[in-house]
Amino acid sequence: MDEAPLLGERLTALRNLHGLSQGALAAELGVSQPFLSLVERSERVFGEDLALAAGQRFDLPRSFFSVEPGSTEAAPVTFRKKASAGVRVEARVVQTFKEAARLFALVSERSGYRAADLPDAEDLSNDPAQCAEEVRSRLGIERNAAIPNVVRALERAGVGVLVGLDPHRSPTGDHVSLSRPADARGRPLVAVVATCPGAVQRMSVAHELGHLILDRARLRQIAGTRSPEEKRAYVFAAALLLPDVVIERQVSESLTLHGYLRIKAEYGMSVAAIVMRARDLGLISAARARSLQIQMSSQGWRTDEPVKIPAEQSMLFEQAVTRVFGDRSARDIATAVGTDPALVAHWLHRRDDAATSAPVISLSERRARVQPQRVSRQG
Incomplete structure (x- = not known):
């Protein structure tokens, strides 16, 4: 079965999640900023090697990069x-x-x-x-x-x-x-x-x-x-x-x-x-x-009012996730929906299930290992 196509806009989503500029993400992945810009705008092919590098660097499943935008994705927040x-x-x-x-x-x-x-x-x-x-x-x-x-x-x-x-x-x-x-x-x-x-x-x-x-x-x-x-x-x-x-x-x-x-x-x-x-x-x-x-x-009430009101906890979000995915790990859930396993672990309060980032291997290093005689082209 063919895997879902990779979407450049999900690299933008990745940058936003980590507060990175386009240049900073390009440096993390070992590609040039102009090349990354073209991929994000879908003017260059988002290749599997780039997705693999980004996935390894930020501990993300491949499905993160193939999430189709929903009907309200661009609506204002x-x-x-x-x-x-x-x-x-x-x-x-x-x-x-x-x-x-x-x-x-x-x-x-x-x-x-x-x-x-x-x-x-x-x-x-x-x-x-x-x-x-x-x-x-x-x-x-x-x-x-x-x-x-x-x-x-x-x-x-x-x-x-x-x-x-x-x-x-x-x-x-x-x-x-x-x-x-x-x-x-x-x-x-x-x-x-x-x-x-x-x-x-x-x-x-x-x-x-x-x-x-x-x-x-x-x-x-x-x-x-x-x-x-x-x-x-x-x-x-x-x-x-x-x-x-x-x-x-x-x-x-x-x-x-x-x-x-x-x-x-x-x-x-x-x-x-x-x-x-x-x-x-x-x-x-x-x-x-x-x-x-x-x-x-x-009296200092601006920052600390007397009479403490207890904070409230949500139930429906976690109940719905559990009803659909049971006791599957945060990584399994994240892979199924195309998101970050560390976020899922945080939302579901599964601290021992949180993902840890893998060692950084940039795209240029990865290409050099496979084809050491060639100079990688980054755009």
Whole structure:
């Protein structure tokens, strides 16, 4: 049986995963940068020897280089991130997400799990608060009740959640969470990039759900962290976690910081977010919001709020993988779907199953061993 054709764009994916420039990857593989550029653009043949060299250097199965792009592969990804987020790190996070999203879509479908059941924002006048209320209604959550576990709520709605997407990121990273709204009608994945405080995680997961509902028809990347789309996703998340009917009853101009802590403890939303939501709803004045923010800063709450909210763990992603692949190794799973075994081991928490990189043998060295009398041509 003929093997699937090698696709140059997967070399771009490899570069993104490892944060490498084209020149750096070319040097790793012992080829010239112009030659690699042509292969990535499918203007030169992606040969088996190059795939073998790349696979050995980065411990990847051949199938990694023959993955056909899915129908939503080029669709924009939405983020909850800081304005300072770097471009190269973002490229790695996005590519890692694409690898995880492809795996989840495959195992979700093969395992027989249902596709996502999310409201259509157009049926609700694209109003984020109404969309949040509809989600709560579909999940059978009363209007004034807290959501005990936001991750589990998304999974009940058919949305996969992956907590700890990127093995290279620390909890203080600039990228918090991401999703791809174009997947919303199928088997979407929401990813939390790294471990983070429970209240931040809950808001981030709800924020991405907002994007899946409100931005599913979007064709271009959202411009900036202060865009109307980001604001709308935040309003959705805040209304999902802390419904208007609750915050209007419990928050007033005179409420102290410790009063906000009681709300945080019950609804799992940070004090900073509750203050912002109360200001936006006109429940407190802008001056009062500033005063509370100053108090939070003076007490060190900006980086370490009292009342710890437990971080939530996902179940559906790993359950679906196990249902399809059983106890097969991370390498076997990665080979079957064409991804990185080390990533699969990380996502499935199989530390003893993680792959280790093989010794580097560049393409030029490999060719020299086979044909020492010839000078290798690199483009």
